[in-house]
Amino acid sequence: xxxxSPVMWSLDYCHQVANDAAMGYREYDVRLPSDxxxxxxxxxxxxxxxxxxxxxxxxxxxxxxxxxxxxxxxVRAAVFSPAYPDQQEAFPVLEIPRLTTDQSALVVGxxxxxxxxxxxxxxxxxxxxxxxRGCDVEERSAGISDFEAGGSFHPDANYAFGEGGxxxxxxxxxxxxxxxxKPERQFILETYISAGAPEEIRYxxxxxxxxxxxxxxxxxxxxxxxxxxxxxxxxxxxxxITVRDGGVTLxxxxxxxxxxxxxxxxxxxxxxxxxxxxxxxxxPFRNKNFAIGSRVEHPQELINLAQWGVPSIRGVxxxxxxxxxxxxxxxPVYTFCMCPGGTVVPATAYAGQNIVNGMSRxxxxxxxxxxxxxxxxxxxxxxxxxxSPLEALDWLEQLEASAFEATGYRAPAVSIRDFLxxxxxxxxxxxxxxxxxxEYPLWELLPGxxxxxxxxxxxxxxxxxxxxDRGLILGLETKTSGPVQVLREQDGRVSGFSxxxxxxxxxxxxxxxxxxxxDGVKAVMAIAYGQQ
Numbered sequence: 216x217x218x219x220s221p222v223m224w225s226l227d228y229c230h231q232v233a234n235d236a237a238m239g240y241r242e243y244d245v246r247l248p249s250d251x252x253x254x255x256x257x258x259x260x261x262x263x264x265x266x267x268x269x270x271x272x273x274x275x276x277x278x279x280x281x282x283x284x285x286x287x288x289x290v291r292a293a294v295f296s297p298a299y300p301d302q303q304e305a306f307p308v309l310e311i312p313r314l315t316t317d318q319s320a321l322v323v324g325x326x327x328x329x330x331x332x333x334x335x336x337x338x339x340x341x342x343x344x345x346x347x348r349g350c351d352v353e354e355r356s357a358g359i360s361d362f363e364a365g366g367s368f369h370p371d372a373n374y375a376f377g378e379g380g381x382x383x384x385x386x387x388x389x390x391x392x393x394x395x396x397k398p399e400r401q402f403i404l405e406t407y408i409s410a411g412a413p414e415e416i417r418y419x420x421x422x423x424x425x426x427x428x429x430x431x432x433x434x435x436x437x438x439x440x441x442x443x444x445x446x447x448x449x450x451x452x453x454x455x456i457t458v459r460d461g462g463v464t465l466x467x468x469x470x471x472x473x474x475x476x477x478x479x480x481x482x483x484x485x486x487x488x489x490x491x492x493x494x495x496x497x498x499p500f501r502n503k504n505f506a507i508g509s510r511v512e513h514p515q516e517l518i519n520l521a522q523w524g525v526p527s528i529r530g531v532x533x534x535x536x537x538x539x540x541x542x543x544x545x546x547p548v549y550t551f552c553m554c555p556g557g558t559v560v561p562a563t564a565y566a567g568q569n570i571v572n573g574m575s576r577x578x579x580x581x582x583x584x585x586x587x588x589x590x591x592x593x594x595x596x597x598x599x600x601x602x603s604p605l606e607a608l609d610w611l612e613q614l615e616a617s618a619f620e621a622t623g624y625r626a627p628a629v630s631i632r633d634f635l636x637x638x639x640x641x642x643x644x645x646x647x648x649x650x651x652x653x654e655y656p657l658w659e660l661l662p663g664x665x666x667x668x669x670x671x672x673x674x675x676x677x678x679x680x681x682x683x684d685r686g687l688i689l690g691l692e693t694k695t696s697g698p699v700q701v702l703r704e705q706d707g708r709v710s711g712f713s714x715x716x717x718x719x720x721x722x723x724x725x726x727x728x729x730x731x732x733x734d735g736v737k738a739v740m741a742i743a744y745g746q747q
Contacts, residue, residue: 239299250530277420283524321475326380328719329481332735349377375564379433387424425577482721508589540672548672553586571690627655628689707738
């Protein structure tokens with residue numbers, strides 16, 4: 216086996232530029248109008264640096280909306296010049312060892328965790344097969360369009376399952392609170408850019424891709440993976456595993472039986488039958504805290520006015536918000552996955568269930584803004600007894616089925632004011648939800664303690680954001696994260712297993728595009744370096 220031949224991905228893009236140009240750089244912070252031009256940015260940097268001849272690259276950009284009369288961009292830029300000394304700092308990089316190996320890996324699930332695990336394994340020299348229970352993104356988009364036009368629900372072409380995972384149809388946020396994934400994050404961002412993502416994701420404080428971009432990006436990523444020699448099989452279900460002496464020896468799929476040396480499963484948060492199969496085969500799970508609630512929707516202009524004081528601002532797409540409330544101090548309430556200028560979508564993974572989620576396009580120019588409004592819970596405390604992971608899954612699945620029993624695929628909905636009063640009086644606000652609304656007392660679909668916490672939280676939100684109580688609250692939001700968590704080792708291996716890895720949101724250790732993808736990369740790097 217050969218030693219590693221590093222594939223280098225610079226953590227600091229500007230450090231790379233400086234090295235390539237044989238010059239140093241310094242960073243400067245400037246405040247600029249919301250609709251600033253490149254000329255205005257260069258003039259501000261010239262004033263700050265006192266240089267006449269230089270080049271520059273933005274390294275950080277965030278909107279400062281603390282003062283409604285002075286909303287501006289805070290821009291940090293690296294100014295490159297021979298006048299500055301060469302950079303000597305050592306920046307961490309992700310080094311993917313290139314191995315000579317005949318080992319194979321099977322990756323289950325093509326969401327961010329699964330795809331980046333498969334891509335990294337392929338770059339490292341493994342023989343990689345990636346299976347996905349859903350369709351490719353083109354067929355998946357067609358199935359969703361058919362469902363929303365009144366057709367049947369498609370079990371392998373919906374908002375939960377299919378190429379790119381649930382994140383393909385989302386706002387495509389690329390933020391993460393994880394503190395120890397800098398090299399992985401840079402690798403992920405550069406890979407997205409190579410597949411068509413805008414360059415701005417390198418430096419925006421809150422970068423996003425939008426579902427319209429993501430549908431193109433995941434297709435291009437698939438092509439990158441297959442060009443490297445990887446195999447991807449769509450409409451292929453993981454059915455069962457055979458375990459012997461602490462290792463997975465056989466994997467049964469709808470495409471046949473496979474015998475990989477390494478099995479990496481990235482099931483997402485909706486693959487309940489996969490969870491149940493793994494539990495039956497001795498994979499250890501425990502319950503974890505999660506959150507449930509509904510989705511709130513407002514006219515985007517209302518949110519713009521509340522946040523900015525004006526209906527729109529040149530140079531800025533749409534106002535965002537992130538709200539929290541301690542509520543009853545046992546069930547914190549917060550908004551999640553806010554989609555500016557977005558759409559509320561029917562996000563069920565299975566027929567006979569009804570849940571909602573949100574998505575936005577890159578321009579965020581839709582009429583409405585939406586966000587989850589959820590309350591945290593601990594399942595044993597809520598039910599007042601010990602609950603096994605299987606029971607937790609059953610409880611949540613029944614909750615999701617209850618909404619379908621109430622309204623079919625239409626979204627049960629009331630105004631926020633009616634939700635607060637507990638007295639629906641009609642006159643539902645307009646909505647982006649494609650399958651239509653049905654007025655329904657949402658508080659009858661959720662546990663009482665969650666309803667009370669949400670009411671307290673919504674009152675707090677209405678005090679913080681003017682006009683918030685004039686919005687709509689609809690559907691069940693149950694997929695902020697899964698209700699169970701696998702027991703695994705520091706390297707990502709499932710505890711008690713030698714070659715089984717569970718990664719991403721479905722593992723219970725990650726959430727969102729970046730942290731899920733990084734979770735997959737980290738597990739694979741442990742496999743690769745263990746083979747040297």
